[in-house]
Amino acid sequence: MPKLGMQPIRRRQLIQATLEAIDDVGLADATIARIAKRAGVSAGIISHYFGGKDGLLESTMRQILWDLGDAVARRRARDDVESPRQHLHAIIDGNFDRSQVNKIVMKTWLAFWSVSMHRPDLQRLQRVNDRRLYSNICHHFQRCLPRPDAQQAARGLAAMIDGLWLRGALAPQGIDVDRARQLAYDYVEEQLAHATTQAPINA
Amino acid sequence: MPKLGMQPIRRRQLIQATLEAIDDVGLADATIARIAKRAGVSAGIISHYFGGKDGLLESTMRQILWDLGDAVARRRARDDVESPRQHLHAIIDGNFDRSQVNKIVMKTWLAFWSVSMHRPDLQRLQRVNDRRLYSNICHHFQRCLPRPDAQQAARGLAAMIDGLWLRGALAPQGIDVDRARQLAYDYVEEQLAHATTQAPINA
DNA sequence: ATTTTTTTATTGAACGTTCAATCAATAAAA
DNA sequence: TTTTATTGATTGAACGTTCAATAAAAAAAT
Numbered sequence: 001m002p003k004l005g006m007q008p009i010r011r012r013q014l015i016q017a018t019l020e021a022i023d024d025v026g027l028a029d030a031t032i033a034r035i036a037k038r039a040g041v042s043a044g045i046i047s048h049y050f051g052g053k054d055g056l057l058e059s060t061m062r063q064i065l066w067d068l069g070d071a072v073a074r075r076r077a078r079d080d081v082e083s084p085r086q087h088l089h090a091i092i093d094g095n096f097d098r099s100q101v102n103k104i105v106m107k108t109w110l111a112f113w114s115v116s117m118h119r120p121d122l123q124r125l126q127r128v129n130d131r132r133l134y135s136n137i138c139h140h141f142q143r144c145l146p147r148p149d150a151q152q153a154a155r156g157l158a159a160m161i162d163g164l165w166l167r168g169a170l171a172p173q174g175i176d177v178d179r180a181r182q183l184a185y186d187y188v189e190e191q192l193a194h195a196t197t198q199a200p201i202n203a
Numbered sequence: 204m205p206k207l208g209m210q211p212i213r214r215r216q217l218i219q220a221t222l223e224a225i226d227d228v229g230l231a232d233a234t235i236a237r238i239a240k241r242a243g244v245s246a247g248i249i250s251h252y253f254g255g256k257d258g259l260l261e262s263t264m265r266q267i268l269w270d271l272g273d274a275v276a277r278r279r280a281r282d283d284v285e286s287p288r289q290h291l292h293a294i295i296d297g298n299f300d301r302s303q304v305n306k307i308v309m310k311t312w313l314a315f316w317s318v319s320m321h322r323p324d325l326q327r328l329q330r331v332n333d334r335r336l337y338s339n340i341c342h343h344f345q346r347c348l349p350r351p352d353a354q355q356a357a358r359g360l361a362a363m364i365d366g367l368w369l370r371g372a373l374a375p376q377g378i379d380v381d382r383a384r385q386l387a388y389d390y391v392e393e394q395l396a397h398a399t400t401q402a403p404i405n406a
Numbered sequence: 407a408t409t410t411t412t413t414t415a416t417t418g419a420a421c422g423t424t425c426a427a428t429c430a431a432t433a434a435a436a
Numbered sequence: 437t438t439t440t441a442t443t444g445a446t447t448g449a450a451c452g453t454t455c456a457a458t459a460a461a462a463a464a465a466t
Binding site: 126161 | 359
């Protein structure tokens with residue numbers, strides 16, 4: 001069986017199996033034996049390609065972080081995204097992208113949030129992501145609002161997005177994407193409305 | 204040593220030790236041996252008073268849920284809380300009560316959110332709490348807004364509160380309570396402002 | 407008032423299980 | 437022949453639970 005260039009294939013398989021295992025039985029019971037079985041390989045292969053379970057978990061977290069960043073980047077790269085409002089909407093849409101709004105990914109996010117409190121490497125990854133969301137939002141609010149107001153608005157919108165996300169993950173019926181997006185849009189409008197009497201709107 | 208009526212004392216001790224252990228090493232490494240050692244008792248006593256580790260975790264979650272409910276209830280019981288705005292502020296203040304906004308409790312919340320995805324008993328507890336926050340908020344918005352608007356506003360405020368909470372828990376510098384409360388207050392004002400042209404304000 | 411019995415509280419060693427990691431063995435491809 | 441890929445049994449550590457043993461207090465009996 002062994003051919004060359006198996007590494008990227010196996011890594012993808014095992015990361016996917018990790019996500020599915022976490023969705024299925026939770027991170028606490030996502031053992032390497034279970035993950036390996038789900039991926040259709042032996043347990044030993046995990047240590048071989050990831051150095052150990054910790055390495056697999058870090059790679060899995062990097063994967064979903066990258067997917068989120070990519071979902072946002074793709075929306076923002078579209079030609080018709082120019083005004084602050086359009087950029088903020090693109091960020092919102094990216095965060096509620098279909099690839100992010102499913103039980104598998106949401107359960108994994110929750111698990112990683114919890115674990116990252118006690119693992120510096122995961123904590124670093126997670127904070128880079130938090131900062132990126134805030135900074136992106138803040139940048140576009142600053143195009144219409146004075147800096148302190150923009151920062152406060154950015155904190156509010158970031159919290160709104162994460163909060164809708166969290167409550168969606170915990171709710172039995174899952175997240176209502178359209179309703180969540182609308183709430184985030186509304187929040188943006190409220191903040192931009194304050195700009196009319198304070199600073200020029202380039203929206 | 205053994206005196207009568209030790210049960211409530213030991214239960215309190217062990218729940219406190221559980222919170223501290225989770226804060227210290229995370230839920231995954233909060234073993235009964237460690238928890239017992241921190242409480243200054245033997246490991247066997249946990250099964251004796253809680254039936255097992257699962258029982259201890261459920262009791263610990265009940266405790267922090269009760270603390271949160273109590274913090275909100277105390278604020279709302281004050282004489283000067285009458286108008287919808289005052290009630291909503293009381294709910295916000297309760298959720299950012301000092302007893303809730305500390306690293307120990309926040310880490311425990313994160314851990315329980317994650318674990319409750321795979322344990323029906325904890326999931327039930329957690330959802331009762333979510334619903335309570337939403338229902339309380341919704342009730343008071345309905346005193347000034349048409350029902351659909353009130354429900355949407357309630358979803359927004361609940362998400363804002365949880366989101367501020369989550370980002371506060373994950374942030375290296377912790378949560379800025381005053382800033383968080385102000386953002387929630389501002390959101391309430393925006394929602395109530397829409398009521399002026401649609402329904403009478405009793406605020 | 408003293409002794410005996412019962413109840414409640416607690417310990418910690420022992421047990422069986424489960425886990426991540428290791429590594430010698432194997433096999434296909436280069 | 438060398439390199440890359442993979443297996444799965446083995447190992448040792450760590451875990452939650454159990455339980456016989458112990459001790460103090462309370463209750464009952466003398």
